[in-house]
Amino acid sequence: MARRTKEEALATRHRLLDAAELLFQAQGVSQTTLQQIAQQAGATRGAIYWHFKDKADLFNAMMERVILPLEAAPRAAAAPGVDDPLAEIEEGMVHALTLMTTDPQVRRVFDVATHKVEYTHDMASVQQRHLDARNACVTDFEKALRLAARRGRIKLPVPGHVAAQGLHALISGLIQNWLLDPEAFDLVPTGRRTFRVYLAGLGFARPQPAAPVAAEAEAAAA
Numbered sequence: 001m002a003r004r005t006k007e008e009a010l011a012t013r014h015r016l017l018d019a020a021e022l023l024f025q026a027q028g029v030s031q032t033t034l035q036q037i038a039q040q041a042g043a044t045r046g047a048i049y050w051h052f053k054d055k056a057d058l059f060n061a062m063m064e065r066v067i068l069p070l071e072a073a074p075r076a077a078a079a080p081g082v083d084d085p086l087a088e089i090e091e092g093m094v095h096a097l098t099l100m101t102t103d104p105q106v107r108r109v110f111d112v113a114t115h116k117v118e119y120t121h122d123m124a125s126v127q128q129r130h131l132d133a134r135n136a137c138v139t140d141f142e143k144a145l146r147l148a149a150r151r152g153r154i155k156l157p158v159p160g161h162v163a164a165q166g167l168h169a170l171i172s173g174l175i176q177n178w179l180l181d182p183e184a185f186d187l188v189p190t191g192r193r194t195f196r197v198y199l200a201g202l203g204f205a206r207p208q209p210a211a212p213v214a215a216e217a218e219a220a221a222a
Helices: 003-028 034-041 046-051 057-079 086-104 103-117 121-152 160-180 187-202 213-221
Strands: none
Touching: 003 034, 003 046, 003 057, 003 103, 034 046, 034 057, 046 160, 057 086, 057 103, 057 121, 086 103, 086 121, 086 160, 086 187, 103 160, 121 160, 160 187
């Protein structure tokens, strides 16, 4: 009986998070009430407060369901024993961009986090989580870039922290702009190419992936 009760509570928690995702995307975070989330999930308002402290806590739990796999890649690239830090970053980036284009839940949550949330006073913990995740990612990028530069005997043309900030802005900017208009460009190959161009600007020689025949023909005709 205890196991069943625990499973039922977990199922309710997931229904609440699913409902929040849909409502946040449709209405925006500030315009969505906890009562609306409870009704959408077929639960009571009390159930929300059983699982979550407030709307910000619920929002952060929603993010946790999809963000952790994406945050793992920079940490792996910064590990001292990794053979090729830049390859680890690229592999993790491509994995993240692929999830964005193929997993509706990942796309929905990032759309909410990017375009549907206001950092008001009651959402201060959401803003802090965003900043903490950004800072951790930039720190890991800096470690990986410095490690790759030492191994390749390359002197970075800008300080490591500047190069890391630029790399983070490149990847996050691609995601944000693609979410605004997914038909504007193909996210994964564009991400891979711009990533390698950015590395080339830092002095790392990495071969560009072959362009699709159609893209080459279009470029030649331009």
